[in-house]
Every structure is written in structure tokens, then in C-alpha cells.
């Protein structure tokens with residue numbers, strides 16, 4: 001949610017900042033801007049409402065930018081509309097800053113600054129922080145002290161990149177709550193909300209911790225405590241490479257990321273299998289704590305929450321441990337009942353989702369053992385959990401999550417098998433069978449599905465001119481319906497509802513009329529007859545049914561549906577995961593068909609770092 005970048009020691013800061021912002025654009029695309037030290041004109045600022053393209057047009061009219069350092073921002077609007085004036089950077093003639101996060105006490109600070117004669121040119125919370133820093137520069141002898149004083153006055157979350165007009169080619173950074181990484185290349189240094197934005201320059205980085213200040217100068221990075229004591233921290237090396245953030249021949253990142261699923265599954269599962277059986281001890285998960293668990297509580301948001309729903313099905317079926325799934329933003333306000341006998345599993349692609357992080361902190365406060373499933377190494381959720389199981393999906397750039405969901409459900413299914421073994425509910429033979437189904441069968445099935453793209457695309461034809469549709473399924477199929485429906489809604493703007501197929505007749509079936517598209521999911525082969533009855537109920541009221549099925553006999557389902565897609569042969573426990581790849585592809589082609597901006601749907605941002 002908003003992306004920030006900064007650099008020093010580069011040859012063309014304008015280009016470096018803008019290309020970094022293009023990579024960060026998934027974090028928000030309401031406006032973009034940069035501030036840099038022009039070798040002739042000094043501290044300069046350029047910004048524009050709209051996507052980064054608008055900023056690029058503005059910059060190209062200026063000709064070559066002669067700068068070796070600067071800061072940049074791509075915005076997801078919170079305070080104030082997406083206008084030029086509200087675009088970052090914000091500040092004064094002395095200081096400019098970019099901000100990711102939310103300053104919660106901005107109204108009070110704004111009133112104070114207005115009283116002191118400050119004039120605001122935007123409605124943002126960020127400008128308040130910038131002008132307060134300007135004010136503090138008069139009260140403190142050093143920039144560091146002024147920044148520390150600023151952080152003492154701000155409540156909320158922030159990652160700030162700061163330029164001072166009287167200190168050319170130096171960038172300061174500080175953070176609380178929002179992520180901030182520092183990159184170090186040969187004679188160059190960077191700050192970024194997300195490593196992907198600097199991968200073309202360096203893979204060596206460190207994470208700026210809360211309570212620290214970074215100074216990027218002379219191509220290096222100095223990290224210090226608030227009192228100025230330098231901190232020595234070894235650099236880490238990112239194992240993602242620059243290809244991960246390029247389209248590599250695909251029309252959209254979402255398409256590319258769906259095609260990366262087979263590899264992502266294998267890379268994620270392989271390190272957790274030893275001798276044909278799951279083993280999560282290398283991840284540092286406390287097996288004893290899990291064995292004693294009376295209950296497992298999943299906490300997540302959006303797509304990650306939907307991955308938890310499928311995990312619940314698998315854990316309850318295989319390990320017979322009670323599972324609850326909680327939406328993070330709701331959980332923490334319900335005064336939840338938790339104890340040290342509970343295991344909490346937080347699921348998050350970015351590891352920076354503010355709601356998930358807040359719920360995690362609450363769960364820890366109440367004594368629960370917290371394991372997290374996270375894709376981004378070193379992210380806040382990962383660092384604050386008792387144990388972390390990293391998914392190895394690589395960077396996910398498209399706003400709509402696809403490969404992250406697939407690997408989350410795959411790793412959680414393997415985790416379920418491990419748990420089932422720990423509590424003695426699963427024979428070795430069954431555990432081996434499931435492990436094989438997940439590690440070999442699943443990626444194989446996903447590959448087969450990807451080869452049938454044209455078939456899936458053809459199924460989207462009925463969606464070209466409808467205004468709403470339904471996804472229906474039972475048990476695991478109701479869980480995957482929720483994800484399929486979310487995917488379709490977010491990228492096509494078509495309203496769709498996911499419903500437990502047996503529940504429809506208790507009210508919602510009144511919405512079915514002649515031609516209403518209904519997507520019927522039937523990977524739970526033992527529930528096939530029940531599902532066929534539900535399909536008949538909607539078909540009798542005029543629904544146009546597209547069915548997706550796996551396993552068992554499908555001829556009867558074919559008879560009652562208008563279209564049927566049969567998934568490759570796969571163990572029943574794993575089939576719903578593969579079905580989601582089909583449904584992601586279905587949503588993707590529906591969005592293309594309807595002319596939507598697939599990778600950057602309106603109003604959204606990835607990594608939701610505000611509550």
C-alpha cells in the first residue's frame with residue numbers, strides 16, 4: 001500500500017527511481033512522484049496523478065535529469081483524492097519526503113502547524129509529517145535528532161525516505177510498522193518498500209528495524225540507533241532474481257504467475273519432504289507444541305484467508321484437530337478467546353498485511369504459539385512469529401494473488417499430513433500417498449491444466465455481457481468457490497457470489513433467472529450426487545451452468561450442465577488446489593475479454609499495510 005524508493009550514487013537517478021516505481025506500482029497506482037538533487041537546479045520535485053506513465057510523460061518533457069540521488073513514491077490514496085497536489089513527495093524548500101503508511105494523529109499535528117503559520121498544499125497526512133520535520137530542523141542541531149523528534153510525535157505507521165536541501169546526495173530513512181529495506185550495490189545504495197524494485201541493481205540488502213535511522217551516502221549505508229550509535233549488521237543476499245519482475249513474454253504478470261505455479265509448488269514443498277514423508281522440523285516448528293494443540297486457529301485476509309479455509313478441510317479430515325479460520329480484521333476486535341493450548345497459523349503472502357500483523361501480536365500476547373506461512377523473507381509477520389514456514393513462490397507482482405494461494409494451499413496440505421502423523425491419525429502408507437500426490441501429482445496436474453488454456457478461455461464466453469454470477473460448491477468446493485469468486489470480482493468488476501451449494505435454496509436462489517451464469521464446482525467426488533441435485537435446482541430456474549469436476553463419474557454432471565471441464569486425475573484431497581488454477585485462468589481470461597486492467601485493478605493495492 002504505497003511504495004517508496006530512494007537511491008544514492010547512481011548515474012541517472014530519474015531513471016532508477018522511475019523504473020523502481022514501475023516495479024512497486026502494484027502497491028498503489030493513484031499517483032507517482034520523485035524528488036532528486038539536480039546537479040544544476042538543486043532539490044527538485046516532479047509528481048503527477050494517475051499511473052506512473054503520467055509521471056514519465058512529465059519527466060520526458062523536462063529532458064535529461066542530471067541527478068545521482070533521490071526518492072520516489074507510488075500512491076494508494078488514503079487521505080485526499082488522487083490529485084497532483086496530494087501526490088508525494090511532500091515538504092518544503094528545506095526538506096522533501098515520501099511516506100508509506102498512515103499518520104493517525106495528523107489532524108492534531110496539522111492544526112498545530114497551521115497555528116504556527118504553516119501553509120498546506122495537500123490534504124495528506126504525509127505533508128503534516130514533512131512540515132513538522134521542517135519545523136523540527138530549527139529546534140535540533142542535527143538531522144538525526146530532528147528525525148528522532150519527528151518519530152516521537154507521530155502515531156500510526158510509516159516508512160519515510162527523506163531528502164534535505166542542504167545535504168545533497170544523501171537520503172535518510174526511518175520506519176515504524178511499514179516495511180523498509182536497504183540495498184547496497186557497488187558505490188550505490190537504495191531504500192525500498194520491496195526488494196523487487198532494486199533487484200536489477202543489487203541483491204545485497206538489510207532490513208531497517210524500528211528505532212533505527214539509515215543514512216544513504218557516498219554509495220553506502222550507515223544504520224544507527226536513535227542516539228547515533230552505528231549498528232553493524234551483515235548484508236543478506238536475496239535469492240530472487242531480476243527475471244522475476246519482468247513479464248518474460250507474458251501479456252500480464254497474472255498470466256506469468258499462474259504459469260509459475262508448478263515450479264513454485266515444487267520449490268516450496270521439496271525442502272519439507274524427507275524420505276517421502278513431510279518434515280517441518282527444519283523450519284523450526286515446535287512439534288511438541290503442535291502435538292498438544294487443542295485447536296488450530298488460522299488468521300489471514302482475502303486470498304490468504306481462503307487458503308486457510310481449504311487448509312481447515314485438510315487438517316480436519318486428515319488430523320482430526322478442530323480448526324477455526326478467522327478474518328484478521330475481525331478477529332482482533334472480538335476479544336478472542338485464546339490460550340497457550342492454541343496454535344495460531346498466520347497466512348500472508350507479503351508478510352506485511354497490517355490486520356494480520358495486529359492479530360498475530362494479539363495472539364502472541366494471549367499465549368498462543370504462532371506459526372506463519374509467508375512468502376516474503378524477513379517481512380514483519382515472519383519476524384514476529386514463533387516459527388515461519390516460507391513459501392517459495394518468488395515475487396508476486398500482479399495485484400490479484402494466484403501462485404501465492406496455490407503454494408499456500410499446497411504447503412498447508414503437506415503441513416496437515418505432518419500434523420496427522422504427529423497426532424497418530426494417519427498411517428505411513430496414507431502419508432506417503434498424500435505426499436506423493438502433493439509433490440508430484442499436483443504440479444503435474446497444474447502443468448496439464450496450463451496446457452488447456454484455450455479450453456478454459458472458451459468457457460468465459462458467457463461472461464462477456466452479464467452483470468452477476470454465482471459460484472457454488474460443497475465443503476472444499478465451497479472454499480475454493482470463495483477464492484474463485486474473489487479473483488473474478490477483483491479483476492473483472494463483475495459481481496459474483498460464492499455460495500455453499502446446499503444453502504442456496506434457503507433464500508439466494510431467488511436471484512437465479514433465465515441466463516444467470518452459475519459456476520458449479522465438484523471436486524468432492526463423494527458429494528457428486530448432492531451437487532448434481534443442486535445444479536438441477538438452478539438449471540430448472542434458467543441458470544446457465546458451467547461445471548468444473550474432478551474424480552469419480554462425471555457423465556451425469558455433464559448431462560445437467562451446459563459446459564463441463566474435467567480436471568486431470570488426482571488424489572481427492574489435492575484436486576481442489578488444482579481446480580483453483582483453472583478458476584484463476586478463467587478469471588484472467590474473463591478480465592481480458594471484458595477489457596479490464598488485469599494486473600492493476602481499480603481501487604486496489606497489493607500489500608495492505610493500513611488497517
Ligand code: F6R
Pocket residue numbers: 301302303304305347348349350351352353356399400401402487490606607608
Ligand atoms: C487478492 C489478494 C488479497 C490478499 C490479502 C492478504 O487477490 O491478493 O486478498 O490475499 O490482501 O494479503 P497477504 O497475503 O499479503 O497478507
